[in-house]
Amino acid sequence: DAKTTQPTSMDCAEGRAANLPCNHSTISGNEYVYWYRQIHSQGPQYIIHGLKNNETNEMASLIITEDRKSSTLILPHATLRDTAVYYCIVNNYGQNFVFGPGTRLSVLP
Amino acid sequence: NAGVTQTPKFRVLKTGQSMTLLCAQDMNHEYMYWYRQDPGMGLRLIHYSVGEGTTAKGEVPDGYNVSRLKKQNFLLGLESAAPSQTSVYFCASRSVTTEQYFGPGTRLTVT
Numbered sequence: 001d002a003k004t005t006q007p008t009s010m011d012c013a014e015g016r017a018a019n020l021p022c023n024h025s026t027i028s029g030n031e032y033v034y035w036y037r038q039i040h041s042q043g044p045q046y047i048i049h050g051l052k053n054n055e056t057n058e059m060a061s062l063i064i065t066e067d068r069k070s071s072t073l074i075l076p077h078a079t080l081r082d083t084a085v086y087y088c089i090v091n092n093y094g095q096n097f098v099f100g101p102g103t104r105l106s107v108l109p
Numbered sequence: 110n111a112g113v114t115q116t117p118k119f120r121v122l123k124t125g126q127s128m129t130l131l132c133a134q135d136m137n138h139e140y141m142y143w144y145r146q147d148p149g150m151g152l153r154l155i156h157y158s159v160g161e162g163t164t165a166k167g168e169v170p171d172g173y174n175v176s177r178l179k180k181q182n183f184l185l186g187l188e189s190a191a192p193s194q195t196s197v198y199f200c201a202s203r204s205v206t207t208e209q210y211f212g213p214g215t216r217l218t219v220t
Contacts, residue, residue, distance in 0.1 A: 034208065036208075036209075041197065041214065042213065042214070043113075043199050043201075043211030043212050043213050043214055044152070044199070044201075044209075044211045045211070046208040046209065046210070049208060087151065096154055096157065096167065096168075097142075097154075097209060098154075098168075099144070099151035099152040099153075100151050101149075101150060101151045102151055
């Protein structure tokens with residue numbers, strides 16, 4: 001599975017969009033980009049995933065560059081409850097999801 | 110649906126003691142996973158299973174054993190606990206084409 005690189009931490013003002021970047025320059029053609037988040041000490045929560053097209057659901061949008069070497073998770077109107085660690089993972093429906101250290105997002109009032 | 114449940118939620122062990130963590134899922138998922146998470150770090154895969162009766166090693170399998178006798182249950186065993194196994198343990202499950210669903214975690218302290 002491809003390795004991902006994310007910033008260690010980010011801040012975002014409440015009500016503004018939070019844009020979380022992820023680099024995955026060695027991604028293979030059949031690998032999806034997944035995003036999870038972990039709020040405090042809870043179990044990770046699935047957010048969204050995509051292959052090459054941009055995706056949107058009720059939680060977030062996922063923008064994948066045309067060359068698929070990077071992506072951005074967008075939380076359109078961040079709230080204090082979005083404060084969490086966000087993990088970007090690439091996987092081809094294989095068995096093993098590799099969780100790196102992620103990005104710690106702090107939403108500030 | 111209860112989703113993924115873990116038992117117990119908390120446990121304190123003395124060095125050398127043994128215990129079993131239970132993970133149960135009611136979504137008929139084929140795949141199940143055990144991860145550990147140490148403070149300030151991401152999750153690391155201990156063992157996983159791709160179906161009833163099958164198990165495989167993950168990134169950090171030493172000191173742990175697992176069993177998947179029933180499709181809905183995945184057991185993680187510590188035969189002789191060590192302080193290095195103090196961690197939060199998460200179980201997850203998924204079907205072939207879905208994302209992973211995680212349990213609430215088990216906080217284990219080994220003194």
